[in-house]
Amino acid sequence: xxxxTEIIESVLExxxxxxxxxxxxxxxxxxxxxxxxxxxxxxxxxxxxxGFVKAYQHLQAFRREAKFSTWLYRIVVNECKDFLKRRxxxxxxxxxxxxxxxxxxxxxxxxxxxxxxxxxxxxxxxARQVSVxxxxxxxxxxxxxxLHHLQGLSIEEASGVMRxxxxxxxxxxxxxxxxxxxxxxxxxxxxxxx
Amino acid sequence: xxxxxxxxxxxxxxxxxxxxxxxxTSPDYTKHxxxxxxxxxxxxxSAFFESFASLxxxxxxxxxxxxxxxxxxxxxxxxxxxxxxxxxxxxxxGDEERWxxxxxxxxxxxxxxxxxxxxxSQASEDVWQELQELDEAExxxxxx
Numbered sequence: 121x122x123x124x125t126e127i128i129e130s131v132l133e134x135x136x137x138x139x140x141x142x143x144x145x146x147x148x149x150x151x152x153x154x155x156x157x158x159x160x161x162x163x164x165x166x167x168x169x170x171g172f173v174k175a176y177q178h179l180q181a182f183r184r185e186a187k188f189s190t191w192l193y194r195i196v197v198n199e200c201k202d203f204l205k206r207r208x209x210x211x212x213x214x215x216x217x218x219x220x221x222x223x224x225x226x227x228x229x230x231x232x233x234x235x236x237x238x239x240x241x242x243x244x245x246x247a248r249q250v251s252v253x254x255x256x257x258x259x260x261x262x263x264x265x266x267l268h269h270l271q272g273l274s275i276e277e278a279s280g281v282m283r284x285x286x287x288x289x290x291x292x293x294x295x296x297x298x299x300x301x302x303x304x305x306x307x308x309x310x311x312x313x314x
Numbered sequence: 315x316x317x318x319x320x321x322x323x324x325x326x327x328x329x330x331x332x333x334x335x336x337x338x339t340s341p342d343y344t345k346h347x348x349x350x351x352x353x354x355x356x357x358x359x360s361a362f363f364e365s366f367a368s369l370x371x372x373x374x375x376x377x378x379x380x381x382x383x384x385x386x387x388x389x390x391x392x393x394x395x396x397x398x399x400x401x402x403x404x405x406x407x408g409d410e411e412r413w414x415x416x417x418x419x420x421x422x423x424x425x426x427x428x429x430x431x432x433x434x435s436q437a438s439e440d441v442w443q444e445l446q447e448l449d450e451a452e453x454x455x456x457x458x
Contacts, residue, residue: 143348147336148335148336155336161336169350173350227334228334269324301315301317304324
């Protein structure tokens with residue numbers, strides 16, 4: 121299988137169609153990152169696709185010091201920030217916000233064949249509460265949390281995506297966990313996980 | 315619940331509840347991206363071709379239309395002349411070629427190529443620049 125660098129070189133030499141290999145390789149991850157930030161699959165799809173198009177348009181400027189995925193995530197995160205700003209400015213923004221009751225709102229996979237329906241319902245409710253808490257995080261904390269805890273990037277990689285210092289990412293992660301703790305403690309220690 | 319206990323619980327919970335996957339098998343995703351990319355990287359058709367390709371350009375741009383009409387009339391004229399004047403036509407064909415060349419140059423000068431609505435390269439360049447600046451400002455504030 122060709123490496124990202126090999127594909128990028130081919131694309132830059134004129135084999136535009138080979139870019140599809142990169143899109144296929146990273147579409148799920150880019151879509152997931154955007155989903156974690158904007159909150160619904162359709163908008164996340166648009167943001168991540170815009171990210172791929174912009175990455176292509178600026179491929180010449182990609183310096184290959186970082187991984188392509190890190191660079192791509194950074195563009196996708198920027199797309200999401202731009203989208204969220206536009207949504208904030210939209211007068212009917214309230215109706216565009218994700219509906220916590222909708223199934224698509226839940227960020228996490230709760231399907232577990234080993235659990236009975238009662239346990240699954242409890243798990244689903246907890247997943248919904250964690251999703252609500254993650255969505256309520258300030259954007260920078262949410263970005264750090266999504267990249268590191270949900271997408272599995274190292275703190276160094278997350279700092280590359282967010283273009284800030286490692287210490288700043290750690291601070292965002294710490295604050296994010298504190299926010300989540302204050303929101304979720306009643307559910308974790310209370311009825312839901314009993 | 316204290317900080318460490320919560321952190322352990324959260325890490326464990328996230329470990330068993332991965333982020334939901336989008337419909338990764340959707341072929342439309344890649345297809346859509348590649349369509350946009352190909353559209354953006356298509357070379358623009360020549361200005362001369364554009365004037366023929368779009369009927370609206372004849373309506374919107376009367377001057378090129380008139381010039382092209384003159385070219386067509388000249389060609390018909392030359393054909394008739396050829397029929398009636400025999401060898402004298404050879405010299406006139408040379409003139410005609412020169413005249414067409416001059417006409418094409420004139421066309422290039424007067425013609426306004428309609429904007430391609432699918433070409434968003436400039437717009438995206440601006441957005442990219444704006445995003446970059448917004449981002450730098452925002453993250454640097456966060457880092458300070």
